[in-house]
Amino acid sequence: MRILSGLPLLFLFFYSHLSQAQTSSTRGQLINITNGTFEGLDGEFPNGWILPSGNEGKWEFTGKTGRSISVFGQGNDSSYWRSEQNPFSSNTFYRLRFSVFSDGSGTIIAGSHLANIDLSSSTDWQNKEFIFKTPQKIRNAFLRFGHWQFQGKVQFDDVSLVKVIPVHRHINGLELGKGELIHDGKYTFYSDFTETDGNSSRCLFQHTASFNTDRWVLTDQDQIIYEHSLVNENQIDSVIKLQLQIQDGSKLFVECATDPNFDSTSTVAQTIEDSGEHTLQVPSTLLPDNSIFIRLKTTGDCQITDYQYWATIEDNAIRFVGDTNYVEVIDNSGALEVEFKTIGDLNSGDNNQVAIDITNLIDYSMEVEAVMRIRPIASGGLYSGDVSSQPVTNSRRVLTVGVAETWEILWTDYRLEQAGNYEMEIELIDRFYGESVFFATIPFSMSILYQADYGETVSKDDDIATIWWADATRKISRQQVPPTQKSSLVRLSAAKNEYEPFQIVVRPKHRLSQVTVASSNFLSEQNDLIPADQIEINNIGYLLVRHPSDHTGSRGYWPDPLIPHNLPIELYPGQNYPFWLTFRTLPDLPAGTYRGTIVVSGVLGEDISLSKELAVSPVAISQQISSIKKQAALSGLHKDCIDASGHQSLIVAGEEETVKEQISDVFAEDKIDIKTRKEGSIWQETIEVELKVWDFALSDETHIRSSFGFDPERVKKYHQLKDGSELNQVLEKYYENFANHRISPENPMEISPIVTDFEGNWWLGGEQDSIVKVEGRYSLKVVDSDNSSDMAAISRHNIRISKDKSYELSWHARTERTSQSYQLSILCLDQNNETFQQIDFPFIGNGQWERFWTQIGSFPSETVSIRLAFFPIAPNATEEKTGVAWFDQLSLNLMPTGENLIPDSDFERTVADWNITLDTNPFELTATRYLNELHFNAFQLPLEGMGTQHLTGNQKGIIEGYPVGTEEYNILFSGYLTQLQNYLEEKGWIDKAYVYWFDEPTDQDYQFVKAGMDRIHRFAPKINRFLTEQIEPELIESVEVWCPIVPNFNPALAEERKAKGEQVWWYLRNQPIAPYVGSFIDHNAIDLRMWLWQTWHYKVNGIRIWLSNYWNNEEQSSDSIGQTLPQNPYQDSMSYSSENLPQIGNTRNWGNGDGRLIYPPPMALANYGAGQLSHSLEGPINSIRMELLREGIEDYEYFWLLQDLVKNATDPEKASVREAEAYLIVPDTVLTSLVSYSQNPDSIYAHRSVLAQMILKLTKEDK
Structure with missing residues (x-):
């Protein structure tokens, strides 16, 4: 076979009158x-x-x-x-x-x-x-x-x-198709039957079954054969996972073999007769091998809704995500046989090579012109607005193919820059006749992950590595090639009291170890200082996205977690390694232009220990006098830099010159040619950075309200915290992080709540019943309506007992049904008030009142006090899960005196003289810290007795046994709520508080919700009522804070409600999906920043995301067999739900990173591979999405500050004021609707700069 390889392809721009780029509609389709x-x-x-x-x-x-x-x-x-x-x-x-x-x-x-x-x-x-x-x-x-x-x-x-014709991805001899990937020593295949190419995959060898929408449909003797082959990679152990529905009496045989004929070496891994999920091991007798065939064969009707396969392989360094595209042959004269070998990665990386084999099938030589074109397609989608300016690749080869000859034609290094839909065309032309003899198209899309039309190269020497920079509102892929545009300086701008992030990207051409990134001090022309410790440096971590959240996303490695750059790291050639750097400008920082440097250094070659003489921080050499007038010695190393461990670099007195001499030869780059560099040579680059600090400061108060869900229990679990003291210590770090991002967590006082004591009530749970009773006015009715948990009524206070005394316990009980199991339990508490033993008395009721008694000779020796609990359904009941029971005439008599130790043992209590008290001490201490000092501007206020939301039916509110609608409930609820409102008003927190007791009601819930909301307003009209629902007529006058999901926001209705003094917020969760903004990892970086611009544009009062630390779904921990640990969010990017949502296998995908804006510290997961979590007192790890939320909130503050200046201008008719008013309108270049907004952050940066200039102008004029 002969090979024709072309020069790098032309890089042209697309115009609408390209004569060569014919569309498929002009040709005769097959x-x-x-x-x-x-x-x-x-x-x-x-x-x-x-x-x-x-x-x-x-x-x-x-x-x-x-x-x-x-x-x-x-x-x-x-x-x-x-x-x-x-x-x-x-x-x-x-x-x-x-x-x-x-x-x-x-x-x-x-x-x-x-x-x-x-x-x-x-x-x-x-x-x-x-x-x-x-x-x-x-x-x-x-x-x-x-x-x-x-x-x-x-x-x-x-x-x-x-x-x-399917064409799959290739790398180093390996071929993987869509659904296949190799990651961390594991090969995986996921069959997502719901996608456009549902049943097709590289792994599908052959089948006789039918396919319907999202499932295989097999009848008697149908079979499906999957082939899992990896060239030169042995599979050490393999696992199959199936989800199926099978007809009673039918069987599914799962057979495994190393060849497709399933000869005598094949084995039956399992015979399945039941519906559901099945996980089975490939027999070890077949392994290791590089090819495993799986045959699924049935004796009757069976539907397979999920098929997965994974295997451990010998090489754990490979990271390769497969994909498949489909060649559509439009014209084929039959003169040439064409085989597609590869079409490259179809992204902005450098693995973009098209290779085809052509064979001459006619009896004379043919001069062939081979043309490859890539052109954009206007699709009306998210990126359609940029089509007219997209580049086109158009490259030609001319060759003569002799009779029966086969030539390989290569087109190398095509380059794509902009996300969107494309079509590759391959055309072969007979030059003698001037006619096309073969024409094929390959439609494809390039994900926003690979957008590459931004950034500037800033490295001075690209021999070892290319260094480039980009603004923060980008997600930089590992693959994309560095930008062609060059600059000698990184230019940034910020207000005072602001965070300003940017990205420095290192793309090595050789392996580098001991790599550190460090910052110098930054000095202005007036020698004002931004110390190096005000520049935070993080490594950007990448997460493998196996299942895209929506059509905007793509499989592959997406950047998200920001890991503090505390240790040197190792870099491999041909990949991008971005670092996230953030300036923190203090409120009193003088305005001006500050300059300094970022130093990137490392060792050429594998990770080896430096000699003791050179084991000095690479940023610890020479003091910077002025970053404007003088470069520091020794290639920009500075004494005042922060090293990779985050500490100031120190030089022992008298050693500085010695160290300089030792390192100067190594760093004498003028004398070192790349050809002579050896492993162990020290490499370093210095990047100059300029930060312009504007002469105005953002307020400490944030003017867009927020409420982001946060679960302290997940923190406690993942950090393996030992006690409440450790939990408080760690939560303080999480809440400080929220404050630093200008975001209010939903309830930072959650573990220090206001405690209400309804003095006079002796029972928790249950309700008084005046109808079913033994005697007197009431009995205690206990209802268990929950199939998944055990409900009980429990004594509120401890009963002190003596270990050397005996007791007699008696009670009357009646069950709702005959043969209903119920239980009375005695909880034994020790001197620490901890329950150490539970004594259970299970009984079977007959539906009538019965009296029971038991003699208790003595309690366990450790017992100091006890509590009593009544379960209407015994916790260990197997058949019945819900029910009702009544209890009356209870006594616990001390023998021999007969003294009854239980107050209100006949449940004959009234509420008229109860003394309702609020214990606010722990709450007040915590609230002062978070509401006053950290400036959280909203918090969710839990209320007693509001009722509960449940899938099987809403439960009406109960206070101390009295249900909603009773006079006793009204007395207790009004007394409690009035005190609560007065307290919050006295402390100045009433406007920050809101009651959010019901989530996302349906139409059927509206009356229940309205009744509860009206009840709050009747007794506490100053407390805001919050509801995650769009504005609906049935709920008008029952809500102060509306919070619809973004697509349900109605601008006209919102203005109507705000005119009435109400607020309208909006929120994100696993919905919406594209084309709306979203919180997913696999969305454009601009999304969450753009959300705040939309918030300003539509005059929305607040933002909410349902949870920020949803690290784990209890039903989904890992795809490993037998895995019982919580989900590792660094290894599995997906957020899962067990509700009725789109399903893959037995789990349902909410979206990558949904509800997960922060991560637990890596230390907490350091021993995850060994099957355990680790104790950690560290704070959270932020995500790119969390940082860009802050960027958006800071943008909002720019708008707010300019608006405030306009409102308070001494002359509102002044031209500059009118000009400023115009800039308070978000321009069309940024957004025009909720689904039409710029994908390019340049438009945001441009208008932000205009806002800053107008703020400066009005501030100056107002002085």
Whole structure:
């Protein structure tokens, strides 16, 4: 075979009149079906299509383009159109495209019985696409379009079915397709059947089963064979995971082999007869091997909804995420045979090579012109606005191919810069005739992760590594090549009392060890100082995204956690290593332009220990006198730098000159040529940075309110904290971090709440019942309505006992049902008031009142006091989970005196004379710290007796046994709530408090919610009522703070409510997805910053994210067998839910990083691999998303400050004031709607700079 390799490709710009870049619509497509547009004039049916007898449908005169076909449904029937011919071949990949419109509800079907896709209703014409692989055998196949149990009408148009050729990713001889990846010594395959190419994958060897939408459908003797092969990589142990539904009496055999014939060496790993999740090991007798075949074969009906496979491999250094694209051959004369070998990574990295083999099939030589083009496609999506300026790659090769000769044609190093949709075209032209003999297209998308049209190279010497910088509102991929634009200086700007981050990126060309990044002091022209310790330096960590959160995301390594740069690190060639640096400008910092340097240094080669003489911090040599007038000696090393450990560098007196002499030769870069450098040589680069500090300061108070969920219990669990003192110590670090980001956690006083004592009540739980009783006025009714937990009524106070005394316990009980198990328990407490033993008395009730008694000779010796608990359902009951029981005439008599030690043993209490007290001491101490000193501007106020929200039905509020609606409840609730309101008002915290007791109500909840809200307002009208719901007429006058999810925000209704004095916030959770902004790791960096610009634009009063430390779902810890540890958020980026959400396997994906803006410190997970968490008193690790939220909030403060200056201007009609007013409007270059906003942060930085200039101008004029 001969090889033709081209020079680097041309890098052109796209114009609308490119003569060479013909579109596929101008060519004769290889169509597998007849009349996919349903055109024609005469006849009952369009040519090539049939409406089978009994089906309801019509050949329509109108469609998306010309005529169309339609079907009708009554909601309990099915109809479809079908093609006359069988267009399918076996073992072949196809792409089906069509347009669909519907009016009604139900299920739309498209495809065939070989591979079908179900669709929901759409009220406008939508383009759909479905890629699938046909089975090994095909019988009676046809293409069909119709409905199943649809109520209404469905139309179809513009159908095309074409064969496609899958092309997978390649690296160093390895080939991986979509769903495959190698990471940290493990090969993994995930079958996400819900994607466009649901059943197709590189691993699918062959099958005889059908596929429907998101599942394999097998009948008797059907089989599916998967092949997991890795070139030159042995699999040491392997695991299969299946999720399936199987018919009773059927069996699924899971067979394993090292060849596809399943000969005598194959083994049956497991026979499955039950539905659900099944995990099984590949037999060790087959391993190690580089190819494992898995056959799934059934004896009856079975549906497989998830298939996963993972294996440990010998090389744990490989990190490779596979992908698949599909070649669509548009024209093929048959003169040349074309094989696609690779199309590169299709991103902004440097692994972009296209290689095809062409073989001459005719009997004469052919002079061939081979053309490869990449052009953008306008899709109307998130990035469509930038299409006209996108670059186009257009490269040609000319070669002569002799008879039967095979040539490999290479196109190397195409470069893409902007995210969006593209199409690669491969065309082969017979130059003699001037005709195209082969034309193929490959549609693909480049994720925002690989956007690369920004940044500047700042390194002076690129021989060892290229260093470049970028602003903070970017997510830099490991792969993207450095920018071509160069600069000698990093330029930044900030106000006083602001944080200003930026990124320094190191891309080594050789392996580097002991790499450190350090900052000098920064000096202004007036010699004012920003000390080096005001520049925070973090390594940017990368997380593997296995399942994209939505169509904006992509599989691969996304940057997010910011790890403090406390230790030197090792860097490998050909990858980007970004560092996140943040300036902190203090409120009293003099304005001016500050200059200093960032020093990046390391050792060439593997990680080796430096000699003792050179084991000095690389930033500890010479003092900077002026960063403007004088560069420090020895290539920019500075005494006043902060080293990699975060400490000031120190030189022992008298040793400085010696150290200089020892290192100067190593750093004499003028004398060292790269060719002569050896491992162990010290390398270093110095980057000059300029920070312009504007002459105004941001306020300590933040003017956009916030409420971010935060769970202290997760902190306690992950940090392995021993006691409350350690928890308080660590929580202080978390709350300081929130304050530093101008974000208010939902309730920082959660572990120091206001404690209410309803003196006179002796029981916690249960309620008085005046109907069912033994005698007197009341009995105690205890209800257990929760299937998942045990409910009980427990004595409020401890009962002191004597260890040498005996007691008699008696009570009356009645159960709701006959044969209902209930339980009385005695909780034994020690001198530390801790329960150390529980004595249980289980009984079976008969539905009638019964008296029980028992003699207690003595209690365990450690017992100091006891408490009593009544369970209406015994905790160990197996059959019954819920129920009601009544208790009356209770006594615990000290023998022999007979003294009853239980107050109110007959439950005959009244509330008229109860003394309600609030213990506010712990709360006040904590609130003073967080509300007054750290300036949190909102907090959630828990209330007693509001009732609970539950999936099985809402539970009405109860206080001390008295339910909502009773006179006693009103007395207690009003007395308590009035005191609470007065206390908060006295302390000045009433406006920061809000009651948020019900989350995301449905229509059915509105009356329950309204009643609770009105109850609050009746007794405490000054306390704000908060609700995560859009503005609804039924809830008007019952809410002060509305908080809809972003897509449900209605600007007009919001203005109406704000005019009434109410507030309108909005929030993010696992919804919305693109094209809205989102909090996901695999979204554009601009999203959360843009959210604050949208917040200003729409005059929203506050922001909320449901949780910030959702590190673990209890039902999902890891994909490892037997893993019982909590989820490791550094290893698994996905947030999981067990609710009814999109499912992969038995887990449901909420989105990457959903509810997870901060991380536990790495120290807490240092021993995770050994199966345990570690004790840690460190604070949280921030994410890029958390930092960009702060950037957005600071941007908001710019707007607020300028608005405040305009409002307070002495002459509001002055031209400069009117000019400033215009800049308070967010320009269209930044955003025009909630779904139309710039993906380029340059527009934000530009307007931020204008705001700063206007603030300076008005401030100066006002003096």
